[in-house]
Amino acid sequence: MSTNESTQTGALWSPATLGRIALPHRVAMAPMTRSRATSAGLVTDLTRTYYSQRASLAMLITEGTQPSEDGQGYLATPGIHNAEQAEAWSRVADAVHEAGSTLVIQLMHVGRVSHVSNTSHGRTPLAPSAIAARGDMFTATGAQPMSTPREMTEADIAQTVSDFRRAARLAVDAGADGVELHGANGYLLQQFTSSNANRRTDLYGGDMAGRIRFPLEVAGAVAEEIGADRVGYRISPGSPLGDIEETDAAELYAALIAGLAPLGLAYLHVVHLGDEALLRSIRASWPTGLVLNRAGADVVQRADDVHDGLADVISVGSLALANPDLLARIRSGAAMNKPDRATLYGGAEHGYTDYPLLAA
Template identity: 65%
Template sequence: MTAFRALWSPTSVGDLRLKHRLAMAPMTRDRSTPEGVPTELNAEYYAQRASMGLIVTEGTQPSADGQGYLLTPGLHTEEQVAGWRKVTDAVHAAGGTIVIQLMHAGRIAHPANTPHGRQPVAPSAVRPSGAMFTATGPREMPEPRELSTAEVGATVRDFRRAAAAAVDAGADGVEIHGANGYLVHQFLSSNANRRTDAYGGSIAGRIRFAVEVATAVADEIGAGRTGFRISPSNPNNDITEDDTDALYTALVPALAPLNLAYLHVLHGGDDDLLRRLRAAWPTALVLNRAGADLADRARDVANGLADVVTVGALALANPDLPERVRSNAPLNTPDPATFYGGGEAGYTDYPAL
């Protein structure tokens, strides 16, 4: 179809060579082992979707304290690295490219969801509103423990080690999750970060953790294998940004000199800010317009606003989405009841053409 022609040209994203520009967005699926180890079922799921130009995996905790949800994968033990190796081997065997998203949940957590049972950690001891799903049902999230200045530095090193572990596991790169109300985003925000040290207060202080994490990861595995995700004005997980425009027009130029492989933007609706971030970013921009139809996303590539576009639920429900789009075939409908947890149903049993 003419509307989608812009999607099908190959492109380079840092060191990654993509066969086209339609990518799979990161989506938590809660199907790892209780120890955070990816399984053969996870490998099958990702391999089924290897025809996507790029797969960005579900959020993966870089440390034990980074876990927030039930049955999410990690990258801080040998067993987890071995589990991820099964996934990356399967995706590569099917001709795909895969990066692992590193996600520290911070205060969006409950001790019942972790093997260690510890209090969640965060920039500040500010309890988020809302409940967390646990094995015994929804439970109010507790007040987190504020990370000391020394612990903030240790958390940066956790991201560095997890990035090295991702490469050891065969991943083509990593994406740092700086969005959706998780730890990096918590440092950026004005309500979750009430610190008075060098990591709080002014915008320069609040972006410091994000820049240090990106710098450490890029130094460890190479900037050309490192992506960074942001979600300007996204209130998810009880986040407030009183200064979105000033915040991101400071953060993005601070990240730009690193020459990361890409910036992944979850679009919050401010087209003017998006265009200015695009102009300030020197490498590939990956765009996720949640809720937009595929034709609109393709136009973002055609008009130069994005180099690659990501889709979530459509990739979840259509393992062969690029083929379906190319041939104008009908699409499977996602089943929200099976998004989180469970087995094959709603995970690996969506039919291909």
């Protein structure tokens, strides 16, 4: 590494600890859906290659993985709700560990961001309220408006909490170092906290305490099942993805974090979209590790976030997708491959495991 490069990114190279997950440096891979699982929700040998190629990163957070059949919204996304799926993930975990990194499986229940034809059981999506998200979902027959969901009963809610708990157990028993709960990007956990997606009047809706109740129950159950120090939680304050409106983001995330903090989770993963005051407030009130994904920022700016104390670890998405040797490129100041957007979702090796290395 050149002297200048060392000065610019030096904050990234010290070890860090997130709960029980020990990291040799502070650059992690962000979760990214790639839609290359089988129709049975199984990751494959190609998945194993993809993650092990990127094992110079300190922690690999996987693509969103459904904790139940009801949790699937997209075609060809993986699951971890049965033994066969867990066995497939175990081979990925073994390969990542052998290559020297750690694996955290992201548990993603999409809720209403779905189309009925994309699930194996053809069931109406579940959501806090029977309000369809605006927008289209890609299906086997092309883009279609997202399905109107069924409002979850309290029995559905209890079952979904159990589904998350069981998926977390399957994940760590398969060799994952932890799980991340996807409370961002407009999916089920965020749907409950959002006033435009959650119009309930029972214990799981209405005031702020009601809207955060379900996410806190999920986080509490998963922490109890596998240990809080193996659990992360991802948020995206202010993101409109999934037709989410957060007009009360400052109050909402203050309440959510106040509820999550006593659990002692390994980390909070923040997708930062520009509200610096809110980010600093979250940093000040969060008691354990903070992983920061500053969308669109270069590596130097992300290193500054660690240097300035805004983040303990940074996560990178498209940079890691297109550069399996990202750490070598950062250290040497080499040019970065650019992601091929046409191959982000679906397909085989092209745009997945065939990005060129510096040595090539």
